[in-house]
Amino acid sequence: xxxxxxxxxxxxxxxxxxxxxxxxxxxxxxxxxxxxxxxxxxxxxxxxxxxxxxxxxxxxxxxxxxxxxxxxxxxxxxxxxxxxxxxxxxxxxxxxxxxxxxxxxxxxxxxxxxxxxxxxxxxxxxxxxxxxxxxxxxxxxxxxxxxxxxxxxxxxxxxxxxxxxxxxxxxxxxxxxxxxxxxxxxxxxxxxxxxxxxxxxxxxxxxxxxxxxxxxxxxxxxxxxxxxxxxxxxxxxxxxxxxxxxxxxxxxxxxxxxxxxxxxxxxxxxxxxxxxxxxxxxxxxxxxxxxxxxxxxxxxxxxxxxxxxxxxxxxxxxxxxxxxxxxxxxxxxxxxxxxxxxxxxxxxxxxxxxxxxxxxxxxxxxxxxxxxxxxxxxxxxxxxxxxxxxxxxxxxxxxxxxxxxxxxxxxxxxxxxxxxxxxxxxxxxxxxxxxxxxxxxxxxxxxxxxxxxxxxxxxxxxxxxxxxxxxxxxxxxxxxxxxxxxxxxxxxxxxxxxxxxxxxxxxxxxxxxxxxxxxxxxxxxxxxxxxxxxxxxxxxxxxxxxxxxxxxxxxxxxxxxxxxxxxxxxxxxxxxxxxxxxxxxxxxxxxxxxxxxxxxxxxxxxxxxxxxxxxxxxxxxxxxxxxxxxxxxxxxxxxxxxxxxxxxxxxxxxxxxxxxxxxxxxxxxxxxxxxxxxxxxxxxxxxxxxxxxxxxxxxxxxxxxxxxxxxxxxxxxxxxxxxxxxxxxxxxxxxxxxxxxxx
Numbered sequence: 001x002x003x004x005x006x007x008x009x010x011x012x013x014x015x016x017x018x019x020x021x022x023x024x025x026x027x028x029x030x031x032x033x034x035x036x037x038x039x040x041x042x043x044x045x046x047x048x049x050x051x052x053x054x055x056x057x058x059x060x061x062x063x064x065x066x067x068x069x070x071x072x073x074x075x076x077x078x079x080x081x082x083x084x085x086x087x088x089x090x091x092x093x094x095x096x097x098x099x100x101x102x103x104x105x106x107x108x109x110x111x112x113x114x115x116x117x118x119x120x121x122x123x124x125x126x127x128x129x130x131x132x133x134x135x136x137x138x139x140x141x142x143x144x145x146x147x148x149x150x151x152x153x154x155x156x157x158x159x160x161x162x163x164x165x166x167x168x169x170x171x172x173x174x175x176x177x178x179x180x181x182x183x184x185x186x187x188x189x190x191x192x193x194x195x196x197x198x199x200x201x202x203x204x205x206x207x208x209x210x211x212x213x214x215x216x217x218x219x220x221x222x223x224x225x226x227x228x229x230x231x232x233x234x235x236x237x238x239x240x241x242x243x244x245x246x247x248x249x250x251x252x253x254x255x256x257x258x259x260x261x262x263x264x265x266x267x268x269x270x271x272x273x274x275x276x277x278x279x280x281x282x283x284x285x286x287x288x289x290x291x292x293x294x295x296x297x298x299x300x301x302x303x304x305x306x307x308x309x310x311x312x313x314x315x316x317x318x319x320x321x322x323x324x325x326x327x328x329x330x331x332x333x334x335x336x337x338x339x340x341x342x343x344x345x346x347x348x349x350x351x352x353x354x355x356x357x358x359x360x361x362x363x364x365x366x367x368x369x370x371x372x373x374x375x376x377x378x379x380x381x382x383x384x385x386x387x388x389x390x391x392x393x394x395x396x397x398x399x400x401x402x403x404x405x406x407x408x409x410x411x412x413x414x415x416x417x418x419x420x421x422x423x424x425x426x427x428x429x430x431x432x433x434x435x436x437x438x439x440x441x442x443x444x445x446x447x448x449x450x451x452x453x454x455x456x457x458x459x460x461x462x463x464x465x466x467x468x469x470x471x472x473x474x475x476x477x478x479x480x481x482x483x484x485x486x487x488x489x490x491x492x493x494x495x496x497x498x499x500x501x502x503x504x505x506x507x508x509x510x511x512x513x514x515x516x517x518x519x520x521x522x523x524x525x526x527x528x529x530x531x532x533x534x535x536x537x538x539x540x541x542x543x544x545x546x547x548x549x550x551x552x553x554x555x556x557x558x559x560x561x562x563x564x565x566x567x568x569x570x571x572x573x574x575x576x577x578x579x580x581x582x583x584x585x586x587x588x589x590x591x592x593x594x595x596x597x598x599x600x601x602x603x604x605x606x607x608x609x610x611x612x613x614x615x616x617x618x619x620x621x622x623x624x625x626x627x628x629x630x631x632x633x634x635x636x637x638x639x640x641x642x643x644x645x646x647x648x649x650x651x652x653x654x655x656x657x658x659x660x661x662x663x664x665x666x667x668x669x670x671x672x673x674x675x676x677x678x679x680x681x682x683x684x685x686x687x688x689x690x691x692x693x694x695x696x697x698x699x700x701x702x703x704x705x706x707x708x709x710x711x712x713x714x715x716x717x718x719x720x721x722x723x724x725x726x727x728x729x730x731x732x733x734x735x736x737x738x739x740x741x742x743x
Contacts, residue, residue, distance in 0.1 A: 018061040020078065048642065067150060131254040132169040132195040134219075135159040135182040138212075141204035146278070151203035153281035154212060154243065158199070161247040163267050163396035164357070165254040171195060172398040172428035174288050190219025193429055197225065199250060210234045216253055226253045236277060238400055240269045265355060271315075276308035280315050282314050287322055290432050290465070292330045292498045313352035319360040320345040324366060329467075330500055331531055342366050357394035360386045361403060361509075368407040374595045375410075375608065383407050398428035402437065409441060417441055432458075436467045441473050446644030451475060452740055466496035474504065475648040480679035482511060483720035487727060488738035499525050499532075511684035512721040515542045534568060541688065550576040554585065557592070575688045578695055585729070587619050605635045607643065611686060614657055618696055621661060633658050646678055653683055657696035668697075676709055681717055 017170045018277050138155040140148040156173055159314045163170040179189060186198045202216040215227035226249060232238040244267055251258055258266070271277050283301030286294040302319035305312055320342045327338035343366070349359040364386035371379025384407065390400040405420035421438045428434060435458035443451040452475070458468035469492035477485040487506050492501045502521055509518035519542050525532045537552035553573040577586035591598045594612035605613050621629035637658050643651040656675060659668035682691060689695070692710050700706040727733045 006103060029608045038522075042102045042438065120337065130167060130169045131256060132193075132198065133162065133197040133199060133250070133254065134171040134176050134179075134189065134193045134215075135162065135199045136176055136182075136189070136201075139202040140199075141202050141211075142206075143209055144205070147203065147205050149278055149281050149285075150205060150669060152285055153277060154203055154239065155201065156281065156284055157240070157243045158201075158246055159241060160394075164265050164394050165251055165256055165258060165262055165396040167258075168251070169195070169398075170396040172396070172431060174398075174432065175428050175430035177288065186217045186219050186222050194426075195219055205701050207236060208234050210239070211430065212242055212246075212728075216250055218306065224251070233420070233471075234274070236272045236274050238267065239274075239277075261355075268353075270353075271305075271309045271312045273309040273312075276305040276312050276315065279305035279308060279369045280312065280318065282317070283322070287318060287325075290325065290329065291466075291496065292326070292332060295322050295326050295330070296332070299326065311352055313349045313356050315354055316345040316349035316352070317362060319452070320349065320366075321358070321362045324362060324369075328365075328369060330498055335668070339366065339370065355393055357390045357397055357400070360390035360393065361397055361400040364390060364400065364407070365403045368403065368410065372407075372410040372608075375604075376596050380407060380411060396427050398431060399433075401427065402431075402434055406437065409444075410608075414441060414445060430461055432465055432467070434463055435461060436471055440471065440648070443647050444644070445646070445647040446650075448475070448647055451647075456741065459613045464495060466492040466498065466501060469495070470501055470504065471648075474685065476683075477508065477683050478647040478650050478652065480646065480681040481720075481739070482681060482684070482717070483723045484736050484739050486724045487733040488740070490727075490733055491737070492511060493682050503531065507684050510542065511682040511689075511690075512717060514721070518542055531568070534572075537569075537572070546576050546580050550580055550582065550585070554589075557589070572688070574612075578615065578618065579689065581622075583619050583623055587616070587623075590615050590619065603632070603635055605632075607639065607649075610636055610640060610643075610651070610654060613662075614654060614696065617658075617661060630662065633662050635664075645675065646680055648685065652680060652686065653691070653694065653697075657694070660697050663699065665699055665703065668700060669703065669709075672700075672706070672709055676713060681713055681720075 060110075066385075082226060135155060138151040140151040149250075157172055159170065159176070163172075175193065178252050182189070184192075186200075189198055190196065196219055198216060198217045198219045199214060201212065204211045207354075209717060210230075210232055212230045212232075213227075214230075216225045217223065218225050228246075228249065230242045230245070232242060247266055248258075271280070279301045283298040283305065286298035286301065299322040301320060302315050305315035306319065309315070323333070323338050323341045323345075326332040327335055338411075340363070346359050346363050346366070349356055350363075353359070364383045367379050367383035367386060371377065371383060381551075384404070387400050387404040387407065390397050391404075394400070401420050401424035405417045405424060408417035408420060418438070418441055421434050421441065425431065425434045425438070436455065438449040439454035439458070442448075442454065452472065455468045455472040455475075462468070469488045471557040473485040473488040473492065476482075476488065486505070489501060489505050489508065492498075493505065502524065506518045506522050509515070511519065519539055522535065522538055522542070525535060534556070537556070540549040540552060550573060553569040553576065559571055570589050574586055574589035574593055577583070577589060590612050594609050596604050597609060597612060597616065613632050616659040617632035617636070620626075620632065637655070640651045640654045640658060642651070645651060653672075653675065654669050656672045659671055660666075661740065681693070683689070687694070691713060697706075723736060727736055
């Protein structure tokens with residue numbers, strides 16, 4: 001064996017092997033980034049790697065047989081003056097290996113640190129300067145209402161095709177739709193949307209024929225760059241061919257380069273059925289409005305499109321998105337049912353079209369939601385992979401960036417979340433969701449002024465949309481400004497027939513001590529809404545029948561499948577069990593609500609688990625396990641202190657609770673004094689009990705200073721409720737709403 005190794009060294013086989021391995025490393029690293037850029041599939045990359053590996057064995061065999069000499073390449077047996085030749089070749093080979101190692105390390109660091117591998121393009125690269133275009137809604141030149149839907153379909157598909165081109169920036173549909181029937185000129189639109197080009201068009205159907213006029217305008221100079229008229233027979237094939245021609249012509253006019261994969265996607269024909277196409281377009285229009293009633297209608301239209309054409313991949317993705325948003329935004333159907341529908345439709349969509357960006361974006365949102373419920377497992381990794389794939393396929397997918405930002409928010413990676421939201425807003429400057437969700441990030445950071453300013457701006461941009469009012473109302477309640485909160489929730493309720501809005505109004509009435517009005521409003525929930533199934537239990541709770549409410553919600557939680565228990569009955573049951581002093585049940589439900597506390601070998605205390613950790617500490621303390629309770633409380637205290645004090649995402653009363661349970665009554669009273677001075681009034685956002693009945697503050701209850709603070713809070717709450725009652729009688733909420741505008 002030693003003689004064989006020596007022979008390998010003498011023939012430079014080991015050095016050749018090392019040099020080849022380094023070269024192969026560089027080649028594979030580069031291929032992992034470059035091949036997907038040209039549309040290569042995973043199978044192509046696998047063949048690429050196999051060829052590189054085969055080359056290794058070829059190089060080793062050649063190194064054994066041949067020798068590099070000053071006179072050229074010779075067979076090993078023909079080489080003379082071997083020692084001198086070996087010395088030179090070894091020295092040369094050593095320098096070569098060192099150089100290759102440096103190059104390999106540089107390539108690896110570049111790809112991995114900058115995130116270029118696997119399409120992980122850093123945000124800075126994503127927002128680099130690109131030709132920017134806005135595709136305005138196409139005018140319908142026919143009186144037939146169906147033609148407007150058809151024109152919207154042509155417009156939406158051309159916009160989507162252009163958005164798939166990575167070398168240009170395309171403003172999203174939700175923003176450009178704000179310019180339907182606008183009187184603004186192209187130059188003004190270009191400035192508002194920050195684009196250099198604007199595409200305008202019109203569609204006219206006459207019998208079985210269609211005429212489509214399009215023109216590309218330089219937004220800075222208001223000069224036509226390109227224009228064309230298409231007259232064709234009305235068939236699905238012709239419609240999609242026209243769209244492909246228009247998109248290709250625009251790409252050429254913008255001097256952008258299409259990759260082979262982009263060319264393939266642009267030429268794809270999603271359906272051959274005009275009825276399916278019309279139903280899909282209607283669903284897509286309704287989906288973008290993000291309201292309860294429009295999402296329900298969108299779901300029906302996507303289902304109709306699938307009935308007409310079971311091979312319509314985009315319709316399955318649209319159906320999945322509408323169902324997921326109905327559950328996520330409006331709790332309009334049970335979560336387990338919604339998730340099952342979404343998964344099934346996404347699977348079908350990706351089977352039909354493995355490169356459908358919309359399907360990957362919705363998949364990312366689904367996996368993100370599932371993971372954020374427990375933060376157990378690799379769901380966040382799967383969600384990130386889906387978002388990155390959606391963005392790789394459609395670099396202008398504003399929703400993918402937005403939902404990706406929400407995932408980063410859930411991972412407490414705030415800076416990245418803000419960058420992603422800003423990227424989404426760059427592509428969708430008038431979009432509804434970023435306008436409401438970005439302020440939430442500022443609220444989480446304690447920047448209430450900026451959060452309120454952005455919600456008010458969202459109301460100006462979308463005055464008909466209720467979500468900014470709802471979110472502002474929730475934040476103001478957390479700031480202790482409950483009368484202002486009621487004023488904004490009243491406006492949200494006027495804009496939307498949405499039980500989610502009414503349920504928050506119920507919580508405000510409970511905080512004010514008016515349970516009669518709370519019960520009255522609760523009973524107006526539509527029978528078909530999933531929250532209506534909890535009606536009887538909530539009424540029991542509001543009537544202070546805690547044992548009856550506990551039995552009710554415990555039965556619901558016990559009747560559901562393992563792993564599919566709804567959040568509402570579990571969270572409510574956990575708090576009621578604490579109130580009724582049923583500590584075993586309380587522990588069961590707290591751990592069911594936050595399974596990460598029982599699954600992690602190491603205690604997980606973060607922003608999301610704080611409420612459950614404090615409840616678990618209280619239960620443990622009452623059950624005699626003081627050491628574990630103290631461990632939980634001491635772990636929670638620094639996390640709580642890092643949170644903003646007030647607001648929707650503020651820590652509120654949590655620090656006071658921890659200090660009280662730790663036996664540090666003086667510190668707890670001082671913290672409560674500061675909290676109330678800052679504006680805190682009631683735990684309406686998080687708990688079923690008032691400040692006076694808070695079980696975690698039992699150690700303070702006999703202290704006169706605590707009683708004095710409660711009296712002060714009660715007087716303030718009564719003053720706020722008097723203002724609410726006055727506004728209800730007069731119908732004038734303007735003065736209460738105006739208070740937010742002077743921040």
